Amino acid sequence: MVAEPRRREILELLRGGEHLVGDLGERLSLAQPAVSKHLRVLREAGLVDVRYDAQRRWYRLRPEPLLEIDAWLAPFRRLWSESLDALEQHLETMPDDPGTKED
Amino acid sequence: MVAEPRRREILELLRGGEHLVGDLGERLSLAQPAVSKHLRVLREAGLVDVRYDAQRRWYRLRPEPLLEIDAWLAPFRRLWSESLDALEQHLETMPDDPGTKED
DNA sequence: CTTCTATATGCCCATTCGGTTATATTACTG
DNA sequence: CAGTAATATAACCGAATGGGCATATAGAAG
Numbered sequence: 001m002v003a004e005p006r007r008r009e010i011l012e013l014l015r016g017g018e019h020l021v022g023d024l025g026e027r028l029s030l031a032q033p034a035v036s037k038h039l040r041v042l043r044e045a046g047l048v049d050v051r052y053d054a055q056r057r058w059y060r061l062r063p064e065p066l067l068e069i070d071a072w073l074a075p076f077r078r079l080w081s082e083s084l085d086a087l088e089q090h091l092e093t094m095p096d097d098p099g100t101k102e103d
Numbered sequence: 104m105v106a107e108p109r110r111r112e113i114l115e116l117l118r119g120g121e122h123l124v125g126d127l128g129e130r131l132s133l134a135q136p137a138v139s140k141h142l143r144v145l146r147e148a149g150l151v152d153v154r155y156d157a158q159r160r161w162y163r164l165r166p167e168p169l170l171e172i173d174a175w176l177a178p179f180r181r182l183w184s185e186s187l188d189a190l191e192q193h194l195e196t197m198p199d200d201p202g203t204k205e206d
Numbered sequence: 207c208t209t210c211t212a213t214a215t216g217c218c219c220a221t222t223c224g225g226t227t228a229t230a231t232t233a234c235t236g
Numbered sequence: 237c238a239g240t241a242a243t244a245t246a247a248c249c250g251a252a253t254g255g256g257c258a259t260a261t262a263g264a265a266g
Binding site: 123135 | 241242245
Binding site for chain 2: 001002003008011015061063064066067069070072073075076077079080
C-alpha cells in the first residue's frame with residue numbers, strides 16, 4: 001500500500017500541505033485518472049482526506065494510519081538498539097531525528 | 104513488501120529469534136514452498152538472514168531495513184506529533200470530561 | 207442550455223503476486 | 237548406494253494491481 005512508489009511520492013508531496021489532483025499528476029508525471037485511483041486507495045486507507053472546493057479536490061495528509069505503522073515498527077526498534085553498532089552506522093548515514101524517545 | 108500480511112507475521116515470529124522454514128510454515132499454516140518464497144523476498148530485501156545448519160535453514164531478523172522505513176516515517180512523525188500536541192492541549196483544557204476522545 | 211474545467215469511474219491490458227503441485231538440491235542416515 | 241528430511245526452485249493458475257483511454261459527473265461560466 002504505502003509500498004507503492006507513486007503512492008509514497010504522493011504522501012511526500014502532501015506532507016508539504018494540501019494539493020489538487022491535477023497538481024499531483026503534474027509533479028509525478030502521472031495521468032489524472034491514475035492519480036485519482038491512487039488517491040482513492042489512500043483515501044480508503046484513511047491516509048488522506050479530501051476537501052471539496054467546487055470541482056476541485058484538495059487532498060491532504062492524515063498521519064494517523066502512519067502512526068499505526070510506527071507502532072508496529074516499535075518492537076523492532078528495540079532490536080536495533082540491541083545491535084547498536086549497526087544502528088549508529090545507519091544514523092550516520094541518515095539525516096534528522098535528535099529525539100526518538102517517546103513511549 | 105512488508106505490507107504483505109504473511110511476511111509481517113514472519114517478521115514478527117523472527118522477532119522472537121531464529122526459526123526454521125518448516126517451523127514458520129507450521130505456525131502460519133502455510134505450505135513450505137510459500138514460506139520459502141516469502142523468505143526469499145525478505146532475504147533479497149535484506150530483512151532476514153540465513154544460517155546454514157546441514158539441510159536446515161535458520162532464518163533470523165535483520166532489522167536494519169526496517170530502520171529505513173522508520174527513517175522514511177520520521178518526517179510524518181513530526182506531523183502527527185503536532186496533531187497529538189493539539190489533542191493534548193485540548194484535553195488539558197477540559198480536565199474532567201470522560202467522553203471527549205475518540206481513539 | 208452549452209461549454210469548459212476538475213475529478214472520478216469503467217473498461218481493457220499487461221504485469222505482478224501469492225499459492226499450489228511437482229521436482230530439484232543438499233545433507234544426514236543406514 | 238538407497239532412503240529420507242529440509243528446503244529451494246520451476247511451472248502454472250487465478251486474483252489483484254497499475255496504467256491508459258474513454259466517458260461520466262459536478263460545478264462554473266458564458
